[in-house]
Amino acid sequence: xxxxxxxxxxxxxxxAPAKPILSIEDLNVRFGSVVAIESVSLTxxxxxxxxxxxxxxxxxxxxxxAVAHLVKxxxxxxxxxxxxxxxxxxxxxxxxxxxxxxxxxxxxxVEIQRGGSTVDAVDRRSALRMLDLVRLSEFADTYPHQxxxxxxxxxxxxxxxxxxxxxxxxxxxxxxxxxxxxxxxxEEMIRIWQSKETRLSTVLMVTHSIxxxxxxxxxxxxxxxxxARVVExxxxxxxxxxxxxxxxxxxxxxxxxxxVRSSR
Amino acid sequence: xxxxxxxxxxxSLILLAAWQAIVMIFHIPEYLLPAPTAIAASVDLxxxxxxxxxxxxxxxxxxxxxALAFAxxxxxxxxxxxxxxxxxxxxxxxTTPIVAIAPLLVIWLGTxxxxxxxxxxxxxxxxxxxxxxxGLKAADLEYRELFETLGASQAQEFRKLRVxxxxxxxxxxxxxxxxxxxxxxxxxxFVGATQGLGYLIIISSAHLETAxxxxxxxxxAFAGIAMFYVISFAEHRLIFWSSGEAE
Numbered sequence: 001x002x003x004x005x006x007x008x009x010x011x012x013x014x015x016a017p018a019k020p021i022l023s024i025e026d027l028n029v030r031f032g033s034v035v036a037i038e039s040v041s042l043t044x045x046x047x048x049x050x051x052x053x054x055x056x057x058x059x060x061x062x063x064x065x066a067v068a069h070l071v072k073x074x075x076x077x078x079x080x081x082x083x084x085x086x087x088x089x090x091x092x093x094x095x096x097x098x099x100x101x102x103x104x105x106x107x108x109x110v111e112i113q114r115g116g117s118t119v120d121a122v123d124r125r126s127a128l129r130m131l132d133l134v135r136l137s138e139f140a141d142t143y144p145h146q147x148x149x150x151x152x153x154x155x156x157x158x159x160x161x162x163x164x165x166x167x168x169x170x171x172x173x174x175x176x177x178x179x180x181x182x183x184x185x186x187e188e189m190i191r192i193w194q195s196k197e198t199r200l201s202t203v204l205m206v207t208h209s210i211x212x213x214x215x216x217x218x219x220x221x222x223x224x225x226x227x228a229r230v231v232e233x234x235x236x237x238x239x240x241x242x243x244x245x246x247x248x249x250x251x252x253x254x255x256x257x258x259x260v261r262s263s264r
Numbered sequence: 265x266x267x268x269x270x271x272x273x274x275x276s277l278i279l280l281a282a283w284q285a286i287v288m289i290f291h292i293p294e295y296l297l298p299a300p301t302a303i304a305a306s307v308d309l310x311x312x313x314x315x316x317x318x319x320x321x322x323x324x325x326x327x328x329x330x331a332l333a334f335a336x337x338x339x340x341x342x343x344x345x346x347x348x349x350x351x352x353x354x355x356x357x358x359t360t361p362i363v364a365i366a367p368l369l370v371i372w373l374g375t376x377x378x379x380x381x382x383x384x385x386x387x388x389x390x391x392x393x394x395x396x397x398x399g400l401k402a403a404d405l406e407y408r409e410l411f412e413t414l415g416a417s418q419a420q421e422f423r424k425l426r427v428x429x430x431x432x433x434x435x436x437x438x439x440x441x442x443x444x445x446x447x448x449x450x451x452x453x454f455v456g457a458t459q460g461l462g463y464l465i466i467i468s469s470a471h472l473e474t475a476x477x478x479x480x481x482x483x484x485a486f487a488g489i490a491m492f493y494v495i496s497f498a499e500h501r502l503i504f505w506s507s508g509e510a511e
Contacts, residue, residue, distance in 0.1 A: 065409075068413055069412075069413075070409050070412060070413065088413070089409075089410075089413040091406055091409070091410065093406055095406055095407055095410045097424075097425070097428070098505035098506070099428050099503075099504075099505050108414065108424070109414050111424070112411070112414045112415060112416045112420055112424070113414075113415070115417070115420070143504075143505060144505075145505060163414070
């Protein structure tokens with residue numbers, strides 16, 4: 001595995017390597033006779049933005065779901081050194097409940113945590129704050145079918161943040177959106193990750209877009225096709241904000257593209 | 265909006281006028297085909313009482329059947345073995361014509377309210393059961409995964425996801441069974457009753473009081489339509505997010 005060079009979030013001088021927040025060791029997942037994931041090891045450190053990059057159906061989503069306990073590993077371990085670590089999962093689809101307003105959708109995690117419908121004014125205020133963070137506060141009382149695809153995904157992000165997570169697990173969160181909306185939301189994602197307004201420190205994102213992975217992440221973990229294995233762990237140390245057209249980012253994009261091609 | 269009600273209304277009036285004219289011109293005897301005016305004249309308190317009796321029987325059967333079917337559907341979804349074991353029996357009940365069962369119900373429950381209510385229950389139960397089971401299972405896997413990641417209990421998932429998700433399915437079944445309930449009640453009355461529209465239909469046809477027979481038939485249709493519209497109205501108020509396409 002390559003050496004990990006961590007930059008701080010603004011792209012200034014490298015920080016001392018932070019503590020691991022998630023450790024995946026020799027993970028195996030099989031569904032019947034199909035091997036989805038084969039001996040994947042990966043460490044995510046606090047403060048990192050890590051992308052899992054691979055072609056569709058390579059098992060990278062399964063890996064993310066294993067981290068979220070949605071899929072049971074058949075071998076290996078996933079350890080979380082911090083006992084009180086909170087993770088939040090964001091799906092490719094917004095999965096908003098159509099009978100709830102945007103605000104009530106954002107409040108869903110709180111309702112479930114409280115085990116009743118005892119949402120109070122404090123919860124409402126923090127839900128509104130989350131909507132503000134994703135720039136959707138004007139649409140608090142709107143129903144999902146009245147929102148555009150991008151706005152629905154913003155609402156889903158606000159809901160994911162409502163769990164007050166340390167780690168955000170993103171499963172191609174903007175993959176179903178058009179490219180322009182997607183670029184905007186990717187930038188918003190970085191802004192929210194960098195902002196000090198939430199507890200969120202770390203992001204683990206699944207994507208099949210090389211430019212997206214390189215412009216957003218501190219590290220790009222390139223995965224092979226089924227069964228998913230780690231081909232290479234590529235650090236991206238260039239300054240933020242980045243664009244795929246930047247010389248440095250462009251070079252890394254080309255390098256990863258060549259890597260993906262030869263691994264097939 | 266205006267033209268949507270105006271056109272059918274105009275055509276209905278034209279048809280009624282034609283009907284009236286044909287009866288008058290050809291001197292058709294009233295026991296064969298009463299004129300609309302004769303049918304209107306036959307509307308009386310007895311008809312209103314009969315309507316009310318049948319409507320209440322149908323409504324009671326409908327409500328009991330819906331509640332029962334929903335409860336059993338819940339159990340079916342929760343305990344799969346129960347579904348596997350009892351579903352064939354439910355289908356057997358459904359395939360047996362209500363007309364064939366009705367005489368038995370009168371023997372068991374007498375000629376009063378209960379034989380009609382139970383007939384309505386039997387006819388309403390199945391569509392609601394089938395659609396509710398379908399609706400409670402309809403929530404996509406991804407939604408269930410979302411609830412899992414949020415740490416929801418089974419009860420929370422049921423209440424906050426499955427039940428609202430099921431509502432469009434439930435309502436399309438309620439619309440079907442609301443009209444069926446009236447049929448159940450009337451069939452029950454045909455077999456053995458002392459009141460209600462079914463009773464009125466049997467008696468007036470035996471006495472060749474065709475005008476009364478017509479008004480009873482129209483009242484029966486009206487009972488079904490009234491039930492259907494009440495459900496439709498509730499559906500549109502309650503399920504604003506769905507176009508009601510679920511079957």
